[in-house]
Amino acid sequence: FAKAYASPSIRKFARELGADLGRVIGTGAKGRISQDDVKAYVKRILTAPPAAAPISPLPKVPEVDFAHFGSVEIKPLSRIQKISGARLQASWINLPHVTQHDDADITSLEAARVALKGKASQEGVKLTPLAFIVKACILALQEFPRFNSSLDVSGENLVLKKYFNIGFAADTPNGLMVPVIANADRLNVYEIARALASQSEKARAGKLKVTEMQGGTFTISSLGGIGGTAFTPIINAPEVAILGVSKSSQKPVFQGGTFVPRLILPLSLSYDHRVIDGAEAARFVVFLSKVLGDVKALL
Numbered sequence: 048f049a050k051a052y053a054s055p056s057i058r059k060f061a062r063e064l065g066a067d068l069g070r071v072i073g074t075g076a077k078g079r080i081s082q083d084d085v086k087a088y089v090k091r092i093l094t095a096p097p098a099a100a101p102i103s104p105l106p107k108v109p110e111v112d113f114a115h116f117g118s119v120e121i122k123p124l125s126r127i128q129k130i131s132g133a134r135l136q137a138s139w140i141n142l143p144h145v146t147q148h149d150d151a152d153i154t155s156l157e158a159a160r161v162a163l164k165g166k167a168s169q170e171g172v173k174l175t176p177l178a179f180i181v182k183a184c185i186l187a188l189q190e191f192p193r194f195n196s197s198l199d200v201s202g203e204n205l206v207l208k209k210y211f212n213i214g215f216a217a218d219t220p221n222g223l224m225v226p227v228i229a230n231a232d233r234l235n236v237y238e239i240a241r242a243l244a245s246q247s248e249k250a251r252a253g254k255l256k257v258t259e260m261q262g263g264t265f266t267i268s269s270l271g272g273i274g275g276t277a278f279t280p281i282i283n284a285p286e287v288a289i290l291g292v293s294k295s296s297q298k299p300v301f302q303g304g305t306f307v308p309r310l311i312l313p314l315s316l317s318y319d320h321r322v323i324d325g326a327e328a329a330r331f332v333v334f335l336s337k338v339l340g341d342v343k344a345l346l
């Protein structure tokens with residue numbers, strides 16, 4: 048730009064258009080650049096065909112003409128499905144996922160929950176196991192701070208967050224949404240239960256604000272109300288871990304020389320292996336299971 052042969056007024060004109068004078072060919076005497084030269088340059092760029100899209104390094108799945116094999120119906124994905132789909136794929140591709148499974152004995156927790164459920168319901172609170180699980184996760188995150196961290200953009204530093212904002216996956220008619228309970232460590236189980244109910248209701252009604260889905264530090268995906276014994280949740284990147292919860296069921300547990308029926312809750316923790324080692328993940332889940340067995344710590 049500095050070396051181009053052009054008058055100050057042409058330089059000003061080029062600057063206003065963001066045109067690089069160093070690339071403009073001057074048609075005047077000794078290659079002097081005129082206003083028309085600048086205009087021609089800008090016009091050429093604006094009318095040039097778009098650059099070819101970069102070739103994806105990922106192999107493509109085969110394209111199939113499904114209608115060739117039978118009748119089909121085309122249904123567009125919802126806006127939320129498109130957004131969450133792209134984010135899930137980005138996490139799946141970029142983060143090396145490992146899932147650690149464990150069982151928590153929640154027999155005493157369930158007895159306490161059932162005892163408290165009636166009174167809670169009179170106060171308009173639906174006390175589900177998830178409220179206790181959120182509380183237990185906070186205790187585990189406080190004990191294992193790496194699980195409440197993110198890698199920075201350079202990928203060379205860990206950002207350890209001193210706040211505990213717990214996201215939870217909510218199944219809505221429009222697709223998966225993840226409301227965030229901000230500063231969940233400052234809430235008791237009743238307040239957490241109230242937040243779970245109000246946030247999921249808002250999500251289902253499509254009334255959740257964008258800010259109510261931001262700032263999460265750890266996510267829980269609970270499919271316990273539906274069923275299943277284990278699954279592999281995808282980390283809500285840039286978080287580094289997510290807890291999957293399946294349905295609790297009565298299982299025979301060998302205790303004191305005999306089998307006794309205990310209520311067992313299956314847990315599945317997916318973690319980013321760049322940040323968390325397998326041994327640390329196993330310790331986290333063992334700690335979580337222990338806390339879930341200790342109802343006093345949660346209340």
Ligand code: CAO
Pocket residue numbers: 174175176177178215216217218219223243247268269270271272273292293294295312
């Ligand atoms: N084991 C056994 N029963 C369970 C349970 C568990 N782990 N978790 C919940 N339940 C029971 C509850 O106690 C409740 O029973 P009652 O109606 O008899 O009291 C019932 O299941 C339904 O619970 P709920 O779903 O209304 O409430 P919740 O607090 O457990 O969950 C929410 C709230 C929003 C997380 C849930 O409704 C939801 O949307 N889950 C789906 C999450 C999802 O889609 N995850 C996948 C993400 S990746 O695609």
